[in-house]
Each structure stands twice: as C-alpha cells, then as structure tokens.
Amino acid sequence: MSDGRIFIEPVPTAETEAFWAGTAEGRFLVRRCRSCGKAHWYPRTICPFCSSDETEWVEGTGEGTIYSFSIMRRAKPNYVMAYVTLTEGPTMMTNIVDCDPESLRIGDAVRVTYVKTAEGRALPMFTPKSEASA
Numbered sequence: 001m002s003d004g005r006i007f008i009e010p011v012p013t014a015e016t017e018a019f020w021a022g023t024a025e026g027r028f029l030v031r032r033c034r035s036c037g038k039a040h041w042y043p044r045t046i047c048p049f050c051s052s053d054e055t056e057w058v059e060g061t062g063e064g065t066i067y068s069f070s071i072m073r074r075a076k077p078n079y080v081m082a083y084v085t086l087t088e089g090p091t092m093m094t095n096i097v098d099c100d101p102e103s104l105r106i107g108d109a110v111r112v113t114y115v116k117t118a119e120g121r122a123l124p125m126f127t128p129k130s131e132a133s134a
C-alpha cells in the first residue's frame with residue numbers, strides 16, 4: 001500500500017543488512033542477545049544491555065502494542081508517528097498506517113505491515129490488529 005508519501009530511505013549497514021533482507025521477504029527479524037536473553041532495537045552486533053557480542057537474529061512475531069503516538073495533522077494526509085513495544089520487548093519508533101488515527105489508543109495491539117520505498121525496500125510499519133482482522 002502507498003498513499004504517495006515519500007519515506008526516508010533506509011540505508012542498510014553491516015549491522016542491519018539482514019534485517020532489510022528479511023523485510024523484503026515479509027519477515028520481521030529481531031536481534032537478540034544469547035548472553036542476557038534480551039532483544040533490542042535497532043539491531044546491533046553488541047548487546048546494549050550487557051555489551052556481549054553474542055547476539056543473533058531471531059524471527060520476530062511482528063506484533064506489539066502502541067506505547068505512545070501522535071497524529072501529524074499538518075501533513076496531508078495526516079499520518080501517525082508512534083512508539084510500538086514489540087512482543088519481544090524492545091520499543092521502536094514507527095508509523096501506524098491503514099487506520100483511523102482518531103480511533104487509536106495507547107495499548108492497542110498492532111501488527112507489522114510493509115510499505116515499499118522509492119528504492120523498493122520494505123519499511124516495517126504497523127497497523128491495528130482489530131481493523132486488520134475485521
């Protein structure tokens with residue numbers, strides 16, 4: 001889906017290359033530490049919690065809940081910036097799409113959806129689970 005907005009093109013690095021390869025296939029990968037067991041965002045080789053380099057990619061659920069959000073009303077069309085707490089633990093900044101912004105509530109369950117960028121990468125964004133399954 002696309003509403004004609006221009007998104008900031010992600011620049012894959014050595015640390016995030018696998019993540020972007022995953023989204024291109026519709027897979028949401030999360031980086032987790034084998035040493036302390038915690039997942040983190042954004043993906044890094046060194047664990048931000050315990051500084052271990054024993055981190056690995058795991059298949060994420062692509063599901064989470066809205067931690068906070070704000071509606072960008074000056075944009076046409078309006079869009080929603082949000083922090084989503086993933087089921088795996090970390091919180092990421094993202095957009096909520098395919099929704100009625102006025103009906104969103106903190107704590108709402110969301111799931112990942114992918115928006116194609118100009119260069120063909122798949123940006124992970126989130127959409128309310130209730131509306132998606134309705």
Ligand SMILES: [Zn+2]
Nearest residue numbers: 033036047050
């Ligand atoms: Zn760790």
